[in-house]
Amino acid sequence: VKELRSILPYFEPYRTALIVGLVCVFLANVFQIAAPYLMKLAIDGLGDASVTSTRIASLAALIVFAALVGGIFRYGMRVLMNGISRRIEVDLRNDFFRHLLRLDAVFFEKTRTGDLMSRATNDTSAVRMAVGPAVMYTMNTFVSFVFTLAVMIWISPRLTLYAMTPMLVLPAIVFGFGRVIHRRFERIQEQFSSLSNFVQENLTGVRIIRAYTREKEQAQQFSEYNEGYRSRNMHLVLTTGAFNPMLKAIAAIAGVLVTWLGGLEVIAGRITLGDFVAFGFYLALLIWPMVALGWVINLYQRGAASMRRINQVFSATPRLVTSPQPSKLEAAA
Secondary structure, rough: HHHHHHHHHHHHHHHHHHHHHHHHHHHHHHHHHHHHHHEEEEEHHHHOOOOOHHHHHHHHHHHHHHHHHHHHHHHOOOOOHHHHHHHHHHHHHHHHHHHHOOOHHHHHHHOOHHHHHHHHHHHHHHHHHHHHHHHHHHHHHHHHHHHHHHHHHHHOOHHHHHHHHHHHHHHHHHHHHHHHHHHHHHHHHHHHHHHHHHHHHHHOOOEEEEEEEOOHHHHHHOOOOHHHHHHHHEEEEEEEEHHHHHHHHHHHHHHHHHHHHHHHHHHHHHOHHHHHHHHHHHHHHHHHHHHHHHHHHHHHHHHHHHHHHHHHHHHHOOOOOOOOOOOOOOOOO
16 A cells, blocks of 8 residues: 555664564474374374374374464564554654644644644555554455465365365455445544544633533534444444454355365365365465455555555645755854
8 A cells, every 4th residue: 555655664663573473483394294293194194003192182282382482483473463553653643643743733724733743544454554553464365365375275276266166256356345435534633533532622711612502402413423424334344344243154155165065075085084184274374364365454544544644744745944054144243
């Protein structure tokens, strides 16, 4: 999303933490992929008369170990990636405030205070979610998808083809819903700016409102602003509410195909029972990134809409610009 490109320089001070976080993403998925494969070995081993109970117990212990170590790396991933986003949010707010201090009175005459408050709070928070959880889940989804798909192809290319067929419609769904989410979230932020500005003006002029007994009229307007804000949020909720079930429906269709056709593959002897069970686990691991994709797209679109509003303020320049090397005034005689 082009609006979010302007946030990239804010990652530079935290490059080391970002790299370590990405390493944690990689290792967490390695151990996550290992557990179903170990389970496959254990199930296939049950049908082998030469396999001892010690072997099965060792595989069970390795499954527990893989889950524990993977959980540790996943915790590190969350702490580092979300921590970076919190720091970027602070840096962005500080830069936003410093830029406001450089602007002249003409800008503030044309810009409402409530609108600036909204951009400094709600919009920076939306950007934080886009550069923190959204980036983390994007990387996690990509790595998990690649690893899981590779193992699924190794187990059974034919079964993988069946499982991936329903997902061909995914790009069109993501693109279509992404545009709608972006547009509707931008309208929500605009309404929140109007609401914030109305509250700020009423708090500032509360004595005048009471002097002219305008309390009922102002309360009515406040209710209208709130209703508009609620209505726009509901429009967005209806969109995202349709998006996630669509992704889950695609995943469910893939699950039905794997259960049906995978069972036939086992009966035909083309894959083992352990392969079938492991494939089911890998498909479940593949479904979660699909579900997370809906949430991530939502966060990116919200962040992009908010960053565009913040950049509108950053693009404002004062009429009188102070020279970086001002002339030195001579002292009066």
